[in-house]
Amino acid sequence: MPQGTPEHVPDDGLTTRQRRNRPLVIVHTGPGKGKSTAAFGLALRAWNQGWPVGVFQFVKSAKWRVGEERALRLLGETGQGGAVSWNKMGEGWSWIQRDAGSHAEQAAEGWAQVTRDLSAQTYRLYVLDEFTYPMKWGWVDVDEVVSVLAARPGHQHVVITGRDADPRLIEAADLVTEMTKVKHPMDAGQKGQKGIEW
């Protein structure tokens, strides 16, 4: 089979072009490295296409993603590709002025904003980094996420990262990659280091 040829063509009434340009829900899950880094790699492609990119970082950590954030903000500011909006739960969400309360409340407010942005078609690519965790912990309802994603208008791609993606999310996704740990330096007693882990 030539590379790039589908194994079969579905009987869904769509033309190849319509099918090709279908917006995707992408999930990077599993215990291995590379879930978020691959999502930010995808953001480079979106930026290059001139697409507005919205990053929602559902983690609280000073170190995490500092390199990606600085690079993508800078790229967005060049005006040579798409604009980049970077939203961090750790600093309170940008659209909330007050102290946002518990982690659970902050995560719910993050998802509420994503829902508004999807409805308004604010971005063309959404990176919902570590978003599986608020779902796992019951802070955000999985069925509601699936329903909002299914109903999103236009041509918006959504990438969700994190371990233990819910089976309902996997079922709803178009592209799912599981990152499996084969070998990790921590197994040999090595802690994370700059430039690699952050």
Next chain:
Amino acid sequence: MPQGTPEHVPDDGLTTRQRRNRPLVIVHTGPGKGKSTAAFGLALRAWNQGWPVGVFQFVKSAKWRVGEERALRLLGETGQGGAVSWNKMGEGWSWIQRDAGSHAEQAAEGWAQVTRDLSAQTYRLYVLDEFTYPMKWGWVDVDEVVSVLAARPGHQHVVITGRDADPRLIEAADLVTEMTKVKHPMDAGQKGQKGIEW
């Protein structure tokens, strides 16, 4: 166990700092998506640390990596992080003026340059994109690769991507992630699309 704590501390005579700062050989392999995108995500972190980054693209394709290349070249040119050197086999390697001959010869010449750069400590992070294939096809000798990597001086990280990584390479690597395909749009008759595949 607190996050970030090794499962055990090895009896290797190294301090935690020495162990932490050990240069890594990282392999992204497996049939799933995200092997290269995650490597380019790592390149963003390296750039952010001010590290010189050398990309060697062991593939021939007009479309592949155009977004990552444009973004990383632009980041390198800002002077706000590390410099980025992007080397493509598809255009002939930058250091070779003549037609480089067969793919096998070109791959061998690419690896020869990487060997020289490792010896000269030209970069702090090397992305050897799709480099498993020249090894798989016998164009580059796996034992020589392992030996050159083991003998590299200083503090140089090397990321190698591609399917079917040789067991000797996996054995020699510090960090190996296997990207497994759980679900892919091509299974549903969908071809690749811009912003996602390139």
